[in-house]
Amino acid sequence: MNGSIQWLGFTGMGLVAVAYVPQIIHLVKARCTAGVSTWAYLVWTLSAAILLVYAITTEDPVFISLQAYQLVALTSINFLSRRLKGQPCDVHCGKPADTEAEIVVMSDRPITNSDTPLPRR
Ligand SMILES: [Zn+2]
Numbered sequence: 001m002n003g004s005i006q007w008l009g010f011t012g013m014g015l016v017a018v019a020y021v022p023q024i025i026h027l028v029k030a031r032c033t034a035g036v037s038t039w040a041y042l043v044w045t046l047s048a049a050i051l052l053v054y055a056i057t058t059e060d061p062v063f064i065s066l067q068a069y070q071l072v073a074l075t076s077i078n079f080l081s082r083r084l085k086g087q088p089c090d091v092h093c094g095k096p097a098d099t100e101a102e103i104v105v106m107s108d109r110p111i112t113n114s115d116t117p118l119p120r121r
Contacts, residue, residue, distance in 0.1 A: 009062030016066060020073040026089075027080040034092035036081040045074040 026032055052067035 006062060010065070013062060013066045013069065017069055017073075020077070023077060024073065024080070027077065027084065030089035030091075031084045031087050032089035032092055033081045033084050033086070034088040036077065038078065038081055038085075041074055041078050041081065045071065045078055048074055 023036070027036070048067050048070040052064070052071055055063035055067045
């Protein structure tokens with residue numbers, strides 16, 4: 001491998017590493033599995049394991065690092081999504097995420113149905 005261009009591979013690997021972070025943070029913090037396809041992540045995990053073996057045989061440090069990282073990240077997502085299955089967060093349930101974001105009506109007049117008209121068809 002040409003060492004002078006290896007930085008390009010590690011830059012790409014860094015971007016891949018960053019791409020997994022929001023999904024893992026959402027799984028850990030919100031304990032939410034919405035949008036995680038267990039089948040797809042399982043196949044990606046298997047693919048990362050096979051590609052890691054291939055990368056080791058080709059002795060490419062970028063490819064080895066990338067596949068090793070992907071294997072860890074994908075295994076973590078698989079483990080967490082199976083453990084937390086069926087527990088979507090408030091945002092993915094359609095509820096407001098933050099109770100402080102509620103609309104406060106500053107009026108003495110009682111709220112009537114005409115204040116919230118139904119959408120026209
Ligand atoms: Zn969620």
